[in-house]
Amino acid sequence: MHLCVIGLDCVPPELAFEQMAMPNLRALMQRGSYGRLESVVPPVTVPAWACLATGRDPGALGIYGFRNRTDYSYEGLTLATSHSVREPAIWDRLGAAGVRVIVVGVPPGYPPRPVHGVQVSCFLTPSASSPYAYPAALRGELEARFGEYLFDVSDFRTTDKPGLLRRIYAVTEQKFAIVRYLMTNHPWEFLMFVDMGPDRLHHGFWRYHDPAHIKHPAPNPFPQVFPEYYAFLDRQIGSVLDLLADDVAVLVVSDHGARRMDGAICVNEWLRREGFLVLREEPREVRPLEPSMVDWTRTAAWGEGGYYSRITLNVRGREPQGILDPAGVERVRGELIQGLEALGDETGRPIGTRVYRPEELYSDARGVPPDLLAIFGDLYWRSAGSVGGGAVWARENDTGPDDANHAPFGIFVAAGLALPPGEVPGLRLLDIAPLIARHFGLDVEA
Known part of the structure; x- marks a missing residue:
């Protein structure tokens, strides 16, 4: 056989x-x-x-x-x-x-x-x-x-x-x-x-x-x-x-x-715009987000770039400088889900983003799971994790030319x-x- x-x-x-x-x-x-x-x-x-x-x-x-x-x-x-x-x-x-x-x-x-x-x-x-x-x-x-x-x-x-x-x-x-x-x-x-x-x-x-x-x-x-x-x-x-x-x-x-890839959502720029992520100083150019750049005493959430985005909350008693009360985690997750799913393209046109809690996807989430998983624009859009410039939308991948998701x-x-x-x-x-x-x-x- x-x-x-x-x-x-x-x-x-x-x-x-x-x-x-x-x-x-x-x-x-x-x-x-x-x-x-x-x-x-x-x-x-x-x-x-x-x-x-x-x-x-x-x-x-x-x-x-x-x-x-x-x-x-x-x-x-x-x-x-x-x-x-x-x-x-x-x-x-x-x-x-x-x-x-x-x-x-x-x-x-x-x-x-x-x-x-x-x-x-x-x-x-x-x-x-x-x-x-x-x-x-x-x-x-x-x-x-x-x-x-x-x-x-x-x-x-x-x-x-x-x-x-x-x-x-x-x-x-x-x-x-x-x-x-x-x-x-x-x-x-x-x-x-x-x-x-x-x-x-x-x-x-x-x-x-x-x-x-x-x-x-x-x-x-x-x-x-x-x-x-x-x-x-x-x-x-x-x-x-x-x-x-x-x-x-x-x-x-x-x-x-x-x-095809239509563009990228700059997830950390959106988190900055909405007040969830605070940097120590404004980057002089577009660059990857590094932990040393973040003011953790004022940051509630940060995200990763990639074909989709993983968003992590800065929870008191869990992260080293966590600020979110564990009792308020679900409220913040709800705010992030609502805001990201409502985010359209540059013109405001809906793109169909879905944001999931890991427990909605998996019966058991082992290791250290993200607090949220964001699928931007039904995967016609990817996530860009870089910061700098303030733009929430990009038409190119931040890690090099990429035509597809x-x-x-x-x-x-x-x-x-x-x-x-x-x-x-x-x-x-x-x-x-x-x-x-x-x-x-x-x-x-x-």
């Missing part, structure tokens, strides 16, 4: 199922099952792939984004690693049952952890000189054949679009080449890998694909960038499928979708799994690990 899981970061159903020519994916759809796959909140690479692998939501994992608070200090933000995931991944459970596994590039996969098989870490690998493979000897084996490991597309928020495109193709090509090598030279019953190429393409080139994008250029220097890359990606998928025996089950899956639905295409044929509605990211467990005869609820 074998299963091959092909992970494509950030691929939306609109592209994979409707707009792009992908004959290998279509053939798989015709002989199996497919549909939209509802992601988690937040629909972000970290924690989404970890949620898929464990069957647990972000609250249960205590992972709410790439960076998470480790304590209630003002400085305690750390990057998620493989050690942040304290629930067993599906390949851990399979390995414990004697199933040999190959795992490549599944975030957060650095550092690689011992598995019953081989593992190669993900795009969060610090550098190509880092110990990115398990067992350790695998690194030399791979470098002898493929050279330096291209763990991610470097500098994907850049104005050098031709260079970026070359790097995206190179990363995708090497990822699939490594997978083909491993699956033909190492024993396995379960294979899973994730390619970050689609995500980097969307962030770098969405304006050239979407005429509705606010920055869609005329003339368009890259009119075929999406069709050409997706055709290339489909050929790479086909190169893996060609190596599989007829009785091997296949699952193609993405962790979330993508859509994420979307709530990814894709799944499956053949040989316990799903009805044709389009299957209602499948969630959190259903994937139980589906895989069922395929191998494991206890789904474990």
Whole structure:
């Protein structure tokens, strides 16, 4: 019994199922099952792939984004690693049952952890000189054949679009080449890998694909960038499928979708305007918010930038210089929700922002959760955490050029799994690990 899981970061159903020519994916759809796959909140690479692998939501994992608070200090933000995931991944459970596994590039996969098989870490690998493979000897084996490991597309928020495109193709090509090598030279019953190429393409080139994008250029220097890359990606998928025996089950899956980015809400500038955040002095230029810049004795809340915003309250007895009475936390959360959800674009037009309390999303919010999670403009808007200049709205990402944000639905295409044929509605990211467990005869609820 074998299963091959092909992970494509950030691929939306609109592209994979409707707009792009992908004959290998279509053939798989015709002989199996497919549909939209509802992601988690937040629909972000970290924690989404970890949620898929464990069957647990972000609250249960205590992972709410790439960076998470480790304590209630003002400085305690750390990057998620493989050690942040304290629930067993599906390949851990399979390995414990004697199933040999190959795992490549599944975030957060650095550092690689011992598995019953081989593992190669993900795009969060610090550098190509880092110990990115398990067992350790695998690194030399791979470098002898493929050279330096291209763990991610470097500098994907850049104005050098031709260079970026070359790097995206190179990363995708090497990822699939490594997978083909491993699956033909190492024993396995379960294979899973994730390619970050689609995500980097969307962030770098969405304006050239979407005429509705606010920055869609005329003339368009890259009119075929999406069709050409997706055709290339489909050929790479086909190169893996060609190596599989007829009785091997296949699952193609993405962790979330993508859509154009209309702009950014400068969450900390809004908090300043509304009196929730006070700085020691006015910044001379737009810059990231740092704890030393904040007058904590007069600050009630601050926010993080990113694909969505995490807002934290400065609570007395919890934060070092907290000022909010714990009894008043719910009142302040209500004021923030009301104000942010009413915030429109620069013209006052409603954009449909939703702000959630973590307990509304998760039955258990472990670790140090944010006090609020804000999804700006149905994800057509992102969060900018920088301060300076006073503007609440921006038309560019504050960490570099970015054309796209994420979307709530990814894709799944499956053949040989316990799903009805044709389009299957209602499948969630959190259903994937139980589906895989069922395929191998494991206890789904474990």
